[in-house]
Amino acid sequence: MSRAGGKLLVLALLMLASATLCLFVGPVSDPDWQIITRLRLPRVLLAILVGFGLAGAGAVLQGVLRNPLADPFILGTSSAAAAGVMIASLLGLRHFSALYSMALIFALFSIFLVFRIARTAGKTPVQTLILAGVILSLFFNAVVFVFFSLFFKEEYATLFFLLGTLTQGEPVRIAVSGAIILVGLAVTIALSRELNLLTQGEEAAQHLGLDVETAKKILFAAASAMVAASVAVAGMIGFVGLIVPHMMRMTLGADHRVLIPASALGGAVFLILADALGRSLVPPLEIPVGALTAVLGSPYFIFLLRRRQQAGEF
Amino acid sequence: MLKIENVGFSYPSGFRLEEIDLEVTTGSFLALIGPNGCGKSTLVKLMSRLLPPSTGKVLLEGRELASYSTRELARRMAVIPSENHFEFPFPVSEIVAMGRYPFLGRLERVSTSDKQLVRRALRLTGTEQFAQRPISELSSGERQRVLMARAVAQQPQLLILDEPNAHLDIKHQISIFRLLQKLNQEQGVTIVVVLHDLSMTAAFCQRVAVMAEGRLILEGEPREVITASMIRRVYGAEVAVERTSDGVPLLSYRPDGGS
Numbered sequence A: 001m002s003r004a005g006g007k008l009l010v011l012a013l014l015m016l017a018s019a020t021l022c023l024f025v026g027p028v029s030d031p032d033w034q035i036i037t038r039l040r041l042p043r044v045l046l047a048i049l050v051g052f053g054l055a056g057a058g059a060v061l062q063g064v065l066r067n068p069l070a071d072p073f074i075l076g077t078s079s080a081a082a083a084g085v086m087i088a089s090l091l092g093l094r095h096f097s098a099l100y101s102m103a104l105i106f107a108l109f110s111i112f113l114v115f116r117i118a119r120t121a122g123k124t125p126v127q128t129l130i131l132a133g134v135i136l137s138l139f140f141n142a143v144v145f146v147f148f149s150l151f152f153k154e155e156y157a158t159l160f161f162l163l164g165t166l167t168q169g170e171p172v173r174i175a176v177s178g179a180i181i182l183v184g185l186a187v188t189i190a191l192s193r194e195l196n197l198l199t200q201g202e203e204a205a206q207h208l209g210l211d212v213e214t215a216k217k218i219l220f221a222a223a224s225a226m227v228a229a230s231v232a233v234a235g236m237i238g239f240v241g242l243i244v245p246h247m248m249r250m251t252l253g254a255d256h257r258v259l260i261p262a263s264a265l266g267g268a269v270f271l272i273l274a275d276a277l278g279r280s281l282v283p284p285l286e287i288p289v290g291a292l293t294a295v296l297g298s299p300y301f302i303f304l305l306r307r308r309q310q311a312g313e314f
Numbered sequence B: 001m002l003k004i005e006n007v008g009f010s011y012p013s014g015f016r017l018e019e020i021d022l023e024v025t026t027g028s029f030l031a032l033i034g035p036n037g038c039g040k041s042t043l044v045k046l047m048s049r050l051l052p053p054s055t056g057k058v059l060l061e062g063r064e065l066a067s068y069s070t071r072e073l074a075r076r077m078a079v080i081p082s083e084n085h086f087e088f089p090f091p092v093s094e095i096v097a098m099g100r101y102p103f104l105g106r107l108e109r110v111s112t113s114d115k116q117l118v119r120r121a122l123r124l125t126g127t128e129q130f131a132q133r134p135i136s137e138l139s140s141g142e143r144q145r146v147l148m149a150r151a152v153a154q155q156p157q158l159l160i161l162d163e164p165n166a167h168l169d170i171k172h173q174i175s176i177f178r179l180l181q182k183l184n185q186e187q188g189v190t191i192v193v194v195l196h197d198l199s200m201t202a203a204f205c206q207r208v209a210v211m212a213e214g215r216l217i218l219e220g221e222p223r224e225v226i227t228a229s230m231i232r233r234v235y236g237a238e239v240a241v242e243r244t245s246d247g248v249p250l251l252s253y254r255p256d257g258g259s
Helices: A003-022 A033-064 A077-090 A096-118 A126-151 A155-163 A171-190 A192-198 A202-207 A212-234 A240-252 A256-280 A289-310 B040-047 B070-076 B092-103 B112-124 B140-153 B170-187 B198-204 B228-235
Strands: B002-010 B016-024 B029-033 B055-060 B077-080 B158-162 B190-194 B207-212 B215-220 B240-243 B249-252
Touching: A003 A033, A003 A256, A033 A171, A033 A192, A033 A212, A033 A240, A033 A256, A077 A096, A077 A126, A077 A155, A077 A212, A096 A126, A096 A171, A096 A212, A126 A155, A171 A192, A171 A212, A171 A256, A192 A202, A192 A212, A192 A256, A192 B092, A202 A212, A202 B077, A240 A256, A240 A289, A256 A289, B002 B040, B016 B040, B016 B215, B029 B040, B029 B170, B029 B198, B040 B158, B040 B190, B070 B077, B070 B092, B077 B140, B092 B112, B092 B140, B112 B140, B140 B170, B158 B170, B170 B190, B170 B198, B198 B249, B207 B228, B228 B240
Parallel strands: B029 B190, B029 B207, B077 B158, B158 B190
Antiparallel strands: B002 B016, B002 B055, B207 B215, B240 B249
């Protein structure tokens, strides 16, 4: 087996180990079979899938935008997908296909917008990209909160959804989101060589024989679909798509043929552990996993930003 | 090899390229010179299909450039742009191997002969000693050579370079040009290079095309084209042009501005 294959296998085993372990972690210290299979198993499964989706999408966005600070949460993609979900339920579109379609349309729209706003002279500089992302997230968050305060009665569940949680995974939604995320991931893994070319710059990629516009469209669509499917089932869980691909790139290198599967597996491990932490820190209360990842992720983001400034890359 | 017929292009800002006619014959080594903002880089973009001409046409081996697929074009033409940013720590050998991309099928893996071509490209450009290092750690001169290696791995019939000398010291400038000369003479690669250094142009290139204000105004051998009067007229600069013993033009500058 190749070295990269070995490393991915280690990550996969790590994921299985943490998944198994976390089935036995929670406010009930001596859980019976019911708690494990009905409550914790779906959560761990959801953590794996959403971890795949968010970290995989993060790796793709960082590659296409040639920017290691890109993340679905920071770019406003997650907020947009959440706004889509809220608007769908407000319009009475309770069927999950409507909900997912709205999440996807909003996610795609926001990536298109952020790309258009941030792009100057064929490049997407870090500052403008982040600014555009922050402004778009503020906007979509505001949309969500307006609808929330005006129309929603089930405040607690909705609030948890906005903060990001793995507790609301009905089996149908886990299945639908899982299918979308796995297909999205398969597409991006199949295009990882193209993604490698794109990181060399769009013009360079074109000179090397890549149909840049088509590749970008497919990759953006796949990333949006993964984010939308994750948000539709688990709300806005931030920074997974930033921290995990970045750490994987530092340890395993920039080659997307390894980086994307590694980020997916790493994202699963990260979310399983974060969720287990959230439900065992202050039993019997729970901290939503999205609040935890934001508390962990924001300092990490600032650390990355500072390091780039010191390296003179601004 | 490459034929530019009555090509025009206009930017929304109003800058225009007009009535460009130029033939780059197979096996030639052509420099494209001219003052800043004269349209050299735009012409390079038209030659490499990053921009479509608004009038006229560009032909590669008799076929219109627009009729090639991106992949077909990359099998014939390699381009080294003037600006490069390496955001991610790819190992040098991976970057050079990207030169084989246009020859690979979907999901096809890099073959033994591809690997040999990559090794050969590393050797030719003197980049093999840092083949396993991340590109993000290399100096700009080393990066330029890595990009040359990637272009060599692409086995192009035509190689286009936009100011390969920017940010390079004199030693690295010479080594890049020796390599271009070798590719041109030993492998028959046709070369088009945008340059600012007129002495370098005179020393290495067989032909030189001069642009000014969006037009191609002169084309010929360096010893005919590079003269004090051309430089005064095109660049508005006063320099003396001397000749080496074998007649190659050599620029000399006077600090007092006279000549």
